[in-house]
Amino acid sequence: MTQIYNFSAGPAVLPKEVLQQAASEMLDWHASGMSVMEMSHRGKEFISIASEAEADLRELMHIPANYKVLFLQGGAHAQFSMIPMNLLRGKDTADYLDTGIWAKKAIEEAARYCRVNVVASGAEQQYRQVPQQSQWKLNPDAAYVHYTSNETIGGLEMFWTPQVGSVPLVVDMSSHILSRPVDVTQYGLIYAGAQKNIGPAGLTIVIVREDLIGQTISGTPTMFDYKVHADNDSMYNTPPTYGIYMAGLVFKWLKARGGLAAIEKVNIEKSALLYDYIDSTDFYNSPIALENRSRMNIPFTIKDSALDTEFLKQAQAQGLLQLKGHRLLGGMRASIYNAMPLAGVQALVAFMQDFERVHG
Amino acid sequence: MTQIYNFSAGPAVLPKEVLQQAASEMLDWHASGMSVMEMSHRGKEFISIASEAEADLRELMHIPANYKVLFLQGGAHAQFSMIPMNLLRGKDTADYLDTGIWAKKAIEEAARYCRVNVVASGAEQQYRQVPQQSQWKLNPDAAYVHYTSNETIGGLEMFWTPQVGSVPLVVDMSSHILSRPVDVTQYGLIYAGAQKNIGPAGLTIVIVREDLIGQTISGTPTMFDYKVHADNDSMYNTPPTYGIYMAGLVFKWLKARGGLAAIEKVNIEKSALLYDYIDSTDFYNSPIALENRSRMNIPFTIKDSALDTEFLKQAQAQGLLQLKGHRLLGGMRASIYNAMPLAGVQALVAFMQDFERVHG
Known part of the structure; x- marks a missing residue:
């Protein structure tokens, strides 16, 4: 079989070693006689899997003890409602930065629960650049400030952390979480769907400062109350157990590779290889401003x-899969998450060079 | 290794053939070069997996064309809110039958959105029997009638369908779906968490008559709007793709075994074996009324x-796992879903006989 490299934006490539381990343990986890999928979520076997996954994530991201780590369901879309429902805490307005398609989804849903103050928008730059903080119009009465630190579709990434004083900072890190170190203490809440850098779709990770939870707006479904999940160690209901197991394997894989500082070096190398080649020719083009070029999602x-x-x-035909750009933008997009090996990016660049030679 | 039989109430045993196939396809699904977990949910490979799973479920359950089949997240707990949020449709009250722990969870959550009329309660019978319909006090103005056709913890099952006229009938079938034929046309909405008879935890199946959806109460999160999921073929957001794949394999396994009428015969045989033995001795006892003894969850x-x-x-020690009763009830509980082979129940009964011989 041809060597396959899968550039899907999510669900996305997973480390081969992780898939191999999952396959080998599928019918019998650690001589338990059970598949992880068959375990009661309240049994000692699964509790050990979930606890270890949380401990490894805390270690990788240096998550302080006053932050809860929640394993939830529903992806970023569920968070778009859960965040205002939990974090408004008696206020009626929240600040949002508009960086593109995913930021706008968050804004539209929040607007059903509060007044949204858009602090700045990249619309005038066709979402090719993130507005500098000096241009933001922050509202000191905002319940929180929300932004999207990587636009999976647009291909923009923010490499700086907004400074918003005592207002809690909330970030959608779905498509770059675990790709580089971040300072968790700067945030009130970090959330991420698993299906890019963490594991299979159907698992959502929320990291939230514990003093922010416990006050929901009237009508909030119990399943959308962070405090309920926190008080029950994410076992208020049956969690997506297999997704948590897979995430745990990915966390171990990351630790074995040296953690987030080490993987960041690889991600810089991989993305530079692709951007440098694109910039070296007029045949291809990256639309994104230099300082906002995502290391994870590279439209061209x-x-x-x-x-x-x-x-x-x-x-x-050459085994370079799922390179088609998002239907809203067209063109191409290469998503090169943690699990994409350098060899995959090298193969892509070699193919792009060949293609240019013939058609350029 | 000892032969293991896993009597967990859920997540629960899965067919061995299904786990074997999942293991063998883990790194490369149908020569695609990708794991199912790595596929874009909008790619042709995964679309074919999801479409086939839905078609097989429709065939197994004879689901008419005017019912939508939704693959959601959040389990029964999310449904407890979604049902009133979607089905009240301008009314302010709903009917609920109280058969035990799961029914009460549904009632408590619904009471946050409307007046709940409890049509009858098994409380006086310590939830060992389901009240006959002649004792129910139905409200003709109810938006819907909700009941729990199998109480996973209590071990009660209802083998008859309530007759509620033109009021939509809503049922939590989480722990007996696919164990026997049901007449879908009698229901407005059927829901089930996957982690008993369908597949891994993290997937929820909703079967809903299409004329009932599209009117949500104010403040309903978009993720809790059935119509949004229906209009997007369950791809409004990234669905739990691997869970849908596993469910699809289970549906094929059921079809190969002859469908729901065939599996019902096996389930009758398995449960009768255990109940008959329990009834043959004073050493063990089943607390449940004869007509409500669950074929799936057998407390003793x-x-x-x-x-x-x-x-x-x-x-x-003999490989008979997870027989401890629920913490709220104590005692023992054997959950014997579709995937529990007859040999597992035979092994359990043989062990119970030995144990009685020594300790009786």
Whole structure:
């Protein structure tokens, strides 16, 4: 079989070693006679899996003791409602930064629960650049400030942390969590769907400062109350047990590779390889401002967009999968999460060079 | 290794053939070069997996075309809020039958959104029997009638369908779905968490008559709107893709075994074997009324409850796992879902006989 490299934006490539371990343990986890999928979530076997996953995540991200780590369901879309429902805490307005498609989804849902103050928008720059903080119009009465630190579709990443004083900072880290160190203490709440850098779809991780939870707005479903999940160690209801197990394997894989500082070096190397090549030729183009180029999701175009279909067809034939850009933007997009090996990016660049040689 | 039989109430035993297939396909699904976990939910490979799973479920349950099949997240607990949020449709009251712990959870959550009329309660019978419909006090103005057709903890099952006229009937089938044929046309909405008879935890199946959806109460999170999921073929957000894949394998396994009428015969045989033995001796006891004895979850006690610990210890040593009763009820509970082979129940009964011989 051809060597496959999967550039999907999510669900996305997982470390091969992790999939191999999952396959080998599928029918019998640690001589328990059970698959992880068959274990009671309240049994000692699964409790040990969940506790170890949490401990490893805390170690990887240096999560302080006054932050709760929650394993939830529903992805970022559920968080878009849960955040205002839990964090308004008697206030009626929240600040949101508009960086593109995912930020706008968060804004639209929040607007159903409170007045949304858009502190700044990248719309005038066609979402190719994130507004500098000097241009933001923060509201000191905001319940919180929300932003999207990596736009999976647009391909923008913010490498700086907004400074918002005592107002809690809330961030959607879905598509770059675990790709580099972050200072958790700067945040009130960090959330991420698992299906990019953590594990399979259906698991959502929330890291929340414990003093912020416990006050929900009227009508909040019990399942949307962070405090309920925190008080029950994410076992208020049956959690997505297999997803937590897979996430735990990915955390161990990351630790074995040296943790987040080490993986960041690899991610810098991989993304630089692709951006440097794109910048070296007029045949391809990256639309994103230099300081906001995502290391995880790299959209690019071909000078003559009539070549897109042929590019994707040939790439697919060579085992370079899921390079088609998001339907809203067109063009191409290479998502190169932690689990994408350097060899995958090298293969992509080699293919792009060949394609340019023929069609350039 | 000892042959293991896993009597967990959920997450629970899965068919061995299904786990074997999942293991063998873990790194490469159908020569795609990808794990199912790595596939974009919008790619043709995963779309084919999800479509086939839905078609097989429709075939197994004879689901008419005017019912939507939704693959959601959040388990029964999320449904406890979603049902009133979606089905009140301008009314302010709903009917609920109280059959025990799970029914009460549904009632408590619904009471946050409407007036709950408890049509009848098994409390006076210590939840050992389901009240006959002649005793129910139905409210003709109710938005819907909700009941729990199998109480996983209490061990009660209802083998008849309530007749509620034109009021939509809503049922929590989490712990007996797919164990026997049901007439879907009698229901407005059927829901079930996957982690008993369908697949891994983290997937919830909702079957809903399409004319009932589209009117939510104010403040309903978009993720809790059935219509949004229906209009997007359960892909409004990233669904729990691996859970849907596993459910699809279980549906194929059921079809290969002859479907729901065939599996019902096996379930009758398995449960009768255990109940008949329990009834043949004074050493063990089933607390449940004959007509409501669940075929899926079988709680039982030992005459001298001081023997419980020894019973569980010896059972575990013989590979009979997770027989401890729910913490709220004590005693023992054997959950024998579709995937529990007859041999597992035979092994349990043989062990119970031995134990009685020594301690009786």
